[in-house]
Every structure is written in C-alpha cells, then in structure tokens.
Amino acid sequence: MTDPGDSDARGEGRELEVDAELVRAYEDGATITELAARFGMTYYKARASLITAGVELRQVGPTTPSAPPGLVEAYLGGANIHDVAKRFGLSFGVARRMLLQNGVRLRPKGGGPKDGDRS
Structure with a gap:
C-alpha cells in the first residue's frame, strides 16, 4: 500500500x-x-x-541582426534613418532597431531645431 x-x-x-x-x-x-x-x-x-523552474525565457519573435559595419557611423555622421536604410539595403524599421540596439540616441524627426528655433 x-x-x-x-x-x-x-x-x-x-x-x-x-x-x-x-x-x-x-x-x-x-x-x-x-x-x-x-x-x-x-x-x-x-x-x-x-x-x-527558474528558466530565463528567450525573446519572443524575430530578432534584429547586428548592424552592418558603418551603419551607426553613417547615422552619427548626419545621415537620416531613411538614407542609412537605403544605403545598407534595409527597411526603415530594421535600420532604426539596429541603431537603438547599438545605444544610439535618435535625433528628433526633421533633424533637430531649425536656425530660428533655438531658444
């Protein structure tokens, strides 16, 4: 028993x-x-x-690949995300995610303040 x-x-x-x-x-x-x-x-x-059980779960969904060499530098050098995406054969969204994954602080839409907008 x-x-x-x-x-x-x-x-x-x-x-x-x-x-x-x-x-x-x-x-x-x-x-x-x-x-x-x-x-x-x-x-x-x-x-x-x-x-x-204490398992750390993997990320859900597709992951963004590493940024190709020169992508971050091109953006930091003044190119906008659309230009960077086109130059590297990426979609806008993928290029943006790659920049963010690399710790890049994105500029505001339009590239920042205009000459007369500085306060």
Missing part, C-alpha cells in the same frame, strides 16, 4: 521528471509551443512550468 504522503501517489514524482525534461528540451532549443505539444499540456502550462 502506498502512503498518502508519498509523492509518487500524488503524481509529483512524474511531474518533476516532466519538468526536468521540459527544461532540458527548452534549453536545447525547443520552443514553448513544441514543448506543449510534446508533453501534452497547454502553451501556458508549459510556459508556467519553465518559469517556476
């Missing part, structure tokens, strides 16, 4: 095994969606299990 306090009687032993496998699979590159399907749980349960 199994003691009511035994973790196997409540299924916790198997739950710990699943959690360990879940963490290992996630750290090996599986997505939360893939893990949910593999382990027969919802996306939210798989995500919650990873968080409870």
Whole structure:
C-alpha cells in the first residue's frame, strides 16, 4: 500500500521528471509551443512550468541582426534613418532597431531645431 504522503501517489514524482525534461528540451532549443505539444499540456502550462523552474525565457519573435559595419557611423555622421536604410539595403524599421540596439540616441524627426528655433 502506498502512503498518502508519498509523492509518487500524488503524481509529483512524474511531474518533476516532466519538468526536468521540459527544461532540458527548452534549453536545447525547443520552443514553448513544441514543448506543449510534446508533453501534452497547454502553451501556458508549459510556459508556467519553465518559469517556476527558474528558466530565463528567450525573446519572443524575430530578432534584429547586428548592424552592418558603418551603419551607426553613417547615422552619427548626419545621415537620416531613411538614407542609412537605403544605403545598407534595409527597411526603415530594421535600420532604426539596429541603431537603438547599438545605444544610439535618435535625433528628433526633421533633424533637430531649425536656425530660428533655438531658444
């Protein structure tokens, strides 16, 4: 007979095994969606299990690649984002994100104050 306090009687032993496998699979590159399907749980349960296990979750969605050499310098040298994007064959949004990821403080739209606007 199994003691009511035994973790196997409540299924916790198997739950710990699943959690360990879940963490290992996630750290090996599986997505939360893939893990949910593999382990027969919802996306939210798989995500919650990873968080409870102390796993740092990866960024969701596509990541912006590193800025090509010269992009940041071109912007800091006075080119606007549209010009930089065109020069490097990028969309405006990708060029902007690359600049931000490199810690560049973007100029206000229009390039800054006009001669008569300095207060």
